[in-house]
Amino acid sequence: MAFQWKDLKFTHTEANLIPADDKVNVDYNSFLKNFGEEGNLIVIATKDKKLFTPEIYKKWSELMHQIKSDKEIELVITVDNLQKLTKNDSSQTFELKPLVDQSKTLDENYLKQIKSELFNKMPFYEGLLFNKKSGAIRSAVYLDKKIVNTIARKEYVLHNLIPKLNKFKDETGIELHTSGMPYIRTLNAKTIVDEIGIFIGAALLITSLIFFFFFRSFRATLISLVIVIIGVMWSFGIIALMGYEITVLTALVPTLVIVIGIPNCIFFINKYHQEYQKHANKAKALQRVITKTGTATLMTNLTTAFGFATFIATNNTLLSEFGVVTSINIIAIYLLCLIIIPIFFSYIPAPIPRHLGHLEREYLTSFMNWIVRTVKFNRVGVYVTSVILLVFGIIGIYEIRISGSIIEDMPKKSAFFDDIRFFEKEFDGVMPLEIMIDTKKKNGAMKLTNLRRMEDLEETITDIPELSKPLSIVNVAKSFNQAYYNGNPDFYTLPSPNEEFALLPYIKNSLKNSKDNQLKSYISDDGSVARITTFIKDENGEKMKSIETQLRNKINKIFPSPKYEVIITGKSLVFQKGTKYLLDNLLSSLLFAFLITAGLVAIMFRSFKMVLVSIIPNLLPLLMTAGLMGFLGIPLKPSTILVFGIAFGMSVDDTLRFLAQYRLELSRNDWKIKKSVFATFDDAGISMFYTSIVLFFGFSVFMLSSFGGTIALGGLVALTLFFGMLSNLVLLPSLVLTLNKTLANEQELKTPIIDILEHTDEELDELEKKNN
Structure with missing residues (x-):
């Protein structure tokens, strides 16, 4: 029996307590088929105001560059490499240009200007990369989806990522908070x-x-x-x-x-x-x-x-x-x-x-x-x-209550558990809840009428206190509209019917020419299926049934069946x-x-x-x-x-x-x-x-x-x-x-x-x- 120990393997996936043929798993697998593994996001954040000082910002920039250069990483979204949309009328596209001029980052006043622009002129990233009220800043690190459920994920997090984060903390004295499903798992x-x-x-x-x-x-x-x-x-x-x-x-x-x-x-x-x-x-x-x-x-x-x-x-x-x-x-x-x-x-x-x-x-x-x-x-x-x-x-x-919490059984005295609570407080959680909308028509998800339906649903999501600000193709469309008006945040809205004709070519061309754009993951290749992502605080797991009921009632009104098929899924719901x-x-x-x-x-x-x-x-x-x-x-x-x-x-x-x-x-x-x-x-x-x-x-x-x-x-x-x-x-x-x-x-x-x-x-x- 001891000779068999060499074949022992430790699980690299979280427990799925539902039979494979159950509708909940069928829906979740359908989502994965369209958009790939959802749990590949690691977030790194800090509330330290010294981040936007030249010396610390340089160390932060170096840290993010090192992480981005790792072969296990698919994408890193951080202040240092943030792109802003600008309009190119000659090619009828929106181009991504760097927010930060690296040659000026030694100037503290310039860094304060960047922070002000991020907080006041880029509403797309609010709730995603920053908390305007508390000043918390975070970076989004997307792992290669192919390694999320393999031993390579464990090796990377334990022997590569964590040492880099510890080194940054030792050199700067700044406390970092790290979370996300791959990290937690x-x-x-x-x-x-x-x-x-x-x-x-x-x-x-x-x-x-x-x-x-x-x-x-x-x-x-x-x-x-x-x-x-x-x-x-x-x-x-x-x-x-x-x-x-x-x-x-x-x-x-x-x-x-x-x-x-x-x-x-x-x-x-x-x-x-x-x-x-x-x-x-x-x-x-x-x-x-x-x-x-x-x-x-x-x-x-x-x-x-x-x-x-x-x-x-x-x-x-x-x-x-x-x-x-x-x-x-x-x-x-x-x-x-x-x-x-x-x-x-x-x-x-x-x-x-x-x-x-x-x-x-x-x-x-x-x-x-x-x-x-x-x-x-x-x-x-x-x-x-x-x-x-x-x-x-x-x-x-x-008197017994039923727990829907993913992290309730996790070690409460550990640092990574404290980090989970940090992100729940600052960014409304790290547990994803996904909504997949199938319009059953090619490019149907990009039509203005359907975008408005999605915006209506997102307003309901925003009104539910347990859920975070949603992210979807609607946010992308709003960013395009803002860029069309030269970055004016007052125009961070969906285009009006009169503007749709002018904007649609820009949107199509931009998505078509930007294969590596992470935002494209919120719409399927043929444009028929859209995805809305929100996050839920783990402590609200017990309220999941009532939250799902609220969402389903709204969905049934604005996305009637059989014209549309809408699936509510995500790890927290599963x-x-x-x-x-x-x-x-x-x-x-x-x-x-x-x-x-x-x-x-x-x-x-x-x-x-x-x-x-x-x-x-x-x-x-x-x-x-x-x-x-x-x-x-x-x-x-x-x-x-x-x-x-x-x-x-x-x-x-x-x-x-x-x-x-x-x-x-x-x-x-x-x-x-x-x-x-x-x-x-x-x-x-x-x-x-x-x-x-x-x-x-x-x-x-x-x-x-x-x-x-x-x-x-x-x-x-x-x-x-x-x-x-x-x-x-x-x-x-x-x-x-x-x-x-x-x-x-x-x-x-x-x-x-x-x-x-x-x-x-x-x-x-x-x-x-x-x-x-």
């Missing part, structure tokens, strides 16, 4: 990669310390660490073998292997110690670990694997890959534990009293005694508390739609998990009532977690949606272990209900407590992350599993005792299809006689 991905090692190291350290605290055995701790380390190596190898990339989700798999693998080790070693304490026969104890605990642990690992496998049914590539890889690795780590632990303990000396002391430790017996007393004497209190918590959860669910898609599928995936669990319980117990008893204690912790999310203001988003499937798949393990042991105790104790329930605590209770503690602290490791989503995922799963442990140790036996007359009916509990119980040899003989 690169630093975000780097943080993900950096954290993989932190998660694995922290998970190994915490789980091994807890393990040693429980068992007080260096050998047992060592073999458990060896097993999970091999499991981690396998997890990376499996990802590479399957041709998957390391994404924000698959990066969690190695740590999950540790968190799930250690509880497996606990169950096997704890059972070995229990058996050895009974009869001091090492070979017999190891045989029962394999034949009985091995089968029981297989079923519980299967339920965990099925919990993760529910993500495969979402019809989403990112989640499906996560579900596939995690499910395979759960079974793989189970097999490692099943095979290696008995072999290892067969070679080393038998456990000594110090190793077995954990079975009778005072804090553990005190906790279990409290559980037993609560179940025995206060079941009414248990049910009242459960109902209160249920009501709490349901009320909290109504992400918001992806979040909604996940939410729509959350209920179905959880229902699928419930059905699988119910099926496994039905196969094992052949009892419908057992199915109900197994589901209820695991449903309550999920509702409590959802309620806490509502009251604590934790939104539903891709990362937190995963909590419910993961937590349910792992929490139900304790339920199956308890019920399996309970069924065994019934047969041992002549179907005496109370005696069987409390005997179940003696055998299964300790392992349930140990594994729940390991899982709680294991998932808490993810809270070390700088990503809000990973922190929420780790914290919420840990909390849900803690609730699940209490629910399975308190509510589950209470339900069993309350429903004892039916659940304990010997005819009801028929011989299971799959027997996962740890019978003694004498019990197996007795059961065989009964069956005969």
Whole structure:
């Protein structure tokens, strides 16, 4: 598996949470086909007034020239190379001439004049290159679209662009702010990669310390660490073998292997110690670990694997890959534990009293005694508390908000996150929202009537406070009209019908002869399709639905179908739609998990009532977690949606272990209900407590992350599993005792299809006689 690591690849695209054939993706791909990759813009800005002083301006100019000379760069728009439109009547074109005379840039008064001209006479660039109110200046750097989704983008940003920006800052002392989707995605991905090692190291350290605290055995701790380390190596190898990339989700798999693998080790070693304490026969104890605990642990690992496998049914590539890889690795780590632990303990000396002391430790017996007393004497209190918590959860669910934010899960303490907020404040955001208008006629987008329709739509966009000033062919046409009147900003308007005849040849000739003009990217080659680009502040992602409704209502009025076809798309909209898609599928995936669990319980117990008893204690912790999310203001988003499937798949393990042991105790104790329930605590209770503690602290490791989503995922799963442990140790036996007359009916509990119980040899003989 280690040899497969050479084929590991890290994702260079952001997560697309929607199926490829969904209309949202079809529309987005249609946009990309017409205009190419939209997310190739990097912006560099400063508010420092010293920028327009000769020395600093020279350094700024050199920086932009160096960036422009890089082969990875398609275009740089900055004050230093800014062009202004001038009219050429002889050729009936508008020509681009430099705004800045480089020979005069050592004159500070000249630079102030340039700044004044930019701010007062070039309205086209307002909101694009400068903020007139605050004085912020920025440059637009367009990456080559071919490298945006490749490793070349990462190499350029990390090893070329950032060093140049740092050098400028060191030489001038001017603070630069950098953002844009390529920049954000690169630093975000780097943080993900950096954290993989932190998660694995922290998970190994915490789980091994807890393990040693429980068992007080260096050998047992060592073999458990060896097993999970091999499991981690396998997890990376499996990802590479399957041709998957390391994404924000698959990066969690190695740590999950540790968190799930250690509880497996606990169950096997704890059972070995229990058996050895009974009869001091090492070979017999190891045989029962394999034949009985091995089968029981297989079923519980299967339920965990099925919990993760529910993500495969979402019809989403990112989640499906996560579900596939995690499910395979759960079974793989189970097999490692099943095979290696008995072999290892067969070679080393038998456990000594110090190793077995954990079975009778005072804090553990005190906790279990409290559980037993609560179940025995206060079941009414248990049910009242459960109902209160249920009501709490349901009320909290109504308080949950849905997040449409792309950057909410990004590291909030990082410099690039602060830069995102800077651009949201100064330039109304960096998350693009695109509108594509198909006039279905050649050069239809350049007709004055359609330009006026687009201008009408842009006025609606401007009136929406969450959106930035739009940029489109309308702005280009207004600039042409301004140039026609010798640069007078009062004429930065669309031409009147009388002016259209004179201007149209100029516009056509200018666009035709300016193949490298970036502004041409706002109209298709045949002139039939136009593009309007605006930006939205990320914090307004939750308002995307109402914003889209406002735009769609206006579009339907001014661009009636089927004469026009208008698509609203862009990365911000695709992400918001992806979040909604996940939410729509959350209920179905959880229902699928419930059905699988119910099926496994039905196969094992052949009892419908057992199915109900197994589901209820695991449903309550999920509702409590959802309620806490509502009251604590934790939104539903891709990362937190995963909590419910993961937590349910792992929490139900304790339920199956308890019920399996309970069924065994019934047969041992002549179907005496109370005696069987409390005997179940003696055998299964300790392992349930140990594994729940390991899982709680294991998932808490993810809270070390700088990503809000990973922190929420780790914290919420840990909390849900803690609730699940209490629910399975308190509510589950209470339900069993309350429903004892039916659940304990010997005819009801028929011989299971799959027997996962740890019978003694004498019990197996007795059961065989009964069956005969």
